[in-house]
Amino acid sequence: MDRLLRLFRKERSIVLSLTSLGLTPSQAVDLLTHPAIGAAQTDKSVVDGLFDASDRPEEGGVIVWWNDMEKDKK
Numbered sequence: 001m002d003r004l005l006r007l008f009r010k011e012r013s014i015v016l017s018l019t020s021l022g023l024t025p026s027q028a029v030d031l032l033t034h035p036a037i038g039a040a041q042t043d044k045s046v047v048d049g050l051f052d053a054s055d056r057p058e059e060g061g062v063i064v065w066w067n068d069m070e071k072d073k074k
Contacts, residue, residue: 011032018028031037 014032015025015028018031019025023031
């Protein structure tokens with residue numbers, strides 16, 4: 001049940017973010033439920049190498065440092 005509530009809160013947050021950009025709530029939901037969005041979420045290669053580096057209270061952890069991508073030799 002707790003996971004479901006977290007999922008609803010996350011979805012609400014995304015809808016609120018989209019509506020703050022000018023979309024109506026209906027448009028935001030249509031965008032989130034679009035088949036292309038669903039396909040992108042199930043395709044693991046799309047998000048390979050991407051990391052959520054945010055510091056959200058529910059996720060914990062704080063970013064300590066970032067690599068300087070312009071100077072990093074790797």
